Amino acid sequence: MSAITFTSFDRKATLRWVLALAGAAAVFGLLVLTKGANPFEVYRSMLDSVRGSSSVEGILLKATPLVLAALAVAVPARAGMVNVGGEGQLVMGGVFAMGVSLAVDGGLPGQTTLVLMCIAAAVGGAIWAAIGALLKLFVGINEAVSTLLLNYLAVNVMLFLIYDRWKDANGSGQPATRALASSERFSLLGSSNVHAGLLLALVATAAIWWVLRSTRWGFRLRVVGGNPEAARRAGISVGSTLLSAMLVGGALAGLGGVVQLAGAEFKLRQGFLATYGYVAFLASWLARHKPINVAVAAVVLAGISVAGDSLQLDSSLPAATVNVLMALVLLAVFGWTRTKAVSS
C-alpha cells in the first residue's frame, strides 16, 4: 500500500513519473502527427491556451464539478469499490436540484431554495449510487458494471424530463428546462466567472481528507478496502461500510451536479456534464484516491480538457482528441509509476 504521491521526494519514483508522462506525451505527439498536425505546435497552443487569467477561470469553472465527482470515485475506492457511475450521479444531482427549483417555484425567501437544492442534489446522487451498492451487496453484481449501466438510465431520465415534463414552453431551439432564478444561483467570486461552488468543492476536499484520515469511519473504509475478510473478522460490518462509502460518494457527485447547474449553466439541457464522470474517474485513479491529490488531478485534467478546446481552433483537431492524451497518461501511470507491486 505504499503508493507514490505527488509530494513524494523519492527520486527514483519522480524519475519514473517523468518518464511515464514523457512517454505518454510522445505517443500522443505521434498520433497527432498522423493527422498532419505538428506535435510541437499542438503542445505550444495547448500551453498557450491555459495561460492568462481568463483561461485560469475556465479551468477552475470546469474543475469545480470535476473535483466533487472525482472525490465521489475516491471515497468508494478507499473501501475497494469501483464507482464508474459519476456521470449518472452528477446528472441525478442536477435533476433533483432542478426538481426542487421547479417545485418551489420562487415561493421561498432569500437563498433558502438554493440550500434545499444542494441537499436534494446530494440525496439524488446518493440514491443513484446506493442502487449500485445494494446490487453488489444483495445480488452480487459488480458495482463497476451496474453503475455504468445506471449512467445511461440517468441520462435518459434527464432527457425524458427535459423533452417532456420540464420542457420550457417559452424556450426556443434545443429543449431545456427554464433557467434558475437569480436567487437560486451560486454567487460569483469577485468579478470572475468562478462561482461559490468552487469553495464548496474545496471545503468538501478538505473535509473528506480529514474524515478519511482521522475518523473511525475513514479507518473502517481503509480496512475493508485492504482486506474485507480481515475486516469481517475484526467485527467491522463490511456491507454497511461499503454502502456508506457509496452513499457519501454519490452525495459528492450529486453536489457536483448542483454546482454546475446553479453555478454555470442554470438550466438542464441535453449533454449536461457529459463525460465529466469519466474524466473524474481518471482523476481519482491518477491520484490513487488520496483526496488532496485527487483534487489537484481534477484541476490538471480540467486544464488538459480546456487546452483541448484550443486544438479545435488552432489545429482543427476534434476537441475530444485530448481524451487520447488523458488515457495515455493514465496508462503510463498504471504501467510504470508504481513501486514494484506486491502481487495481491
Add this chain to the structure above:
Amino acid sequence: MTALPLDVMTGAVRGGTSILYAALGESVAETAGVVNLGTEGSMLVGALAGYAITAHTGSPWVGALAGGVAGGALALVHAFFVLDRKANQLATGLVVLFLGLGLTSLFGAAYVARTATSFDAWNVPLLSKIPWIGEIFFQHDPLTYLTYFLVPALWFVLTRTGIGLLVRGVGERTEVLGTYGHNVRLVQYLAVVAGGFLAGLGGAQLSTAYAHAWFENMTQGRGFVAVAVVIFAARRPLAAMGGSYLFGAALALSPALQARGWQINQFALDSLPYLAVIVVLVLLGKKRAAEAPEGLQKVFEMSTAT
C-alpha cells in the same frame, strides 16, 4: 403492417447481433480470467475501422475484418497493462475505453457524414419463407448469419475441446497451470485479443449493417451491456445470445410502438434496454456470480488495490 411481437423479435436479432459478438468475445476473455470493460472501446474502434475501410475499399467484408483487427489491437493494450504491468483490470478497461473514444473522434470526424456501401440484407433461400421464423432469423445481413455458426462453434470449443479446457483451466486455476508448465500469460493474451477481435467485429456490424453510418460514441454502452450479459449468461454462448437479443428486443420496442401511433416518450423507451439488462442481472446475477472462475472472482471482489 406486421404484428408487433414479430416486429420486436425481428428487431431483437437485428439490434442484438452487435452485442452478441461483443458478448461472445468477452465470454472468451472472462473464461481465461480477464474482465475487459474496454469491450465498449473495442466495439467503438471496430465500428469506425469497419466503416472507414468499407468506405475506402467498397467491400464491407474487408471492413468487417478491419473492424475485428482494430478491436483486437485495442484489447491488446488492455491485455498488456493488466497481464504484464499488473494494472487493475476494471480501471484499465475504462481507460482503454476512453482511449478508444478519443481515437475514434480523432480519426472518425472525416467519416461522420460519409456514405459507404454496406451489408445488405440477404434472404436465406427457403428458410426465410418460413412464417415468423423466417422473418425473425433469416432476413438479415451476412454477419448476423455468421453468429448462428459462431455460437455453437464457440460453445463446442470452450466446453468440448482441449483448447477450451486449457482456457478454462487458466481462468480457474491460474497458479496451478503455471506450475504445470503451461504458458498461462500467452493463453490469457490470446483470449483477450480474440475477445477484442469479436467485439470489433460486432462494432463493424453495428456501423456497416445496422446503422449504415458512423457517428461519435455510436455504441452507446453496448460494450458494457455485453459485459453485463456475460455475467448473467455465465460465459455460455447460447445464453449470451438470449441476453443480447433481449437488449435488441428492448431497443426495437421503441420504433415499433411509435410506428403504431403510441404516444410514449422517446427517452422513456430508450431507457428500457438498460433497465431490462439490470433487471435480468438482478434476477439471475446472484446465482451466476458464485459460478464465476476463481480468477474472475478476485477481479470482481478486490477492486481498487493498486
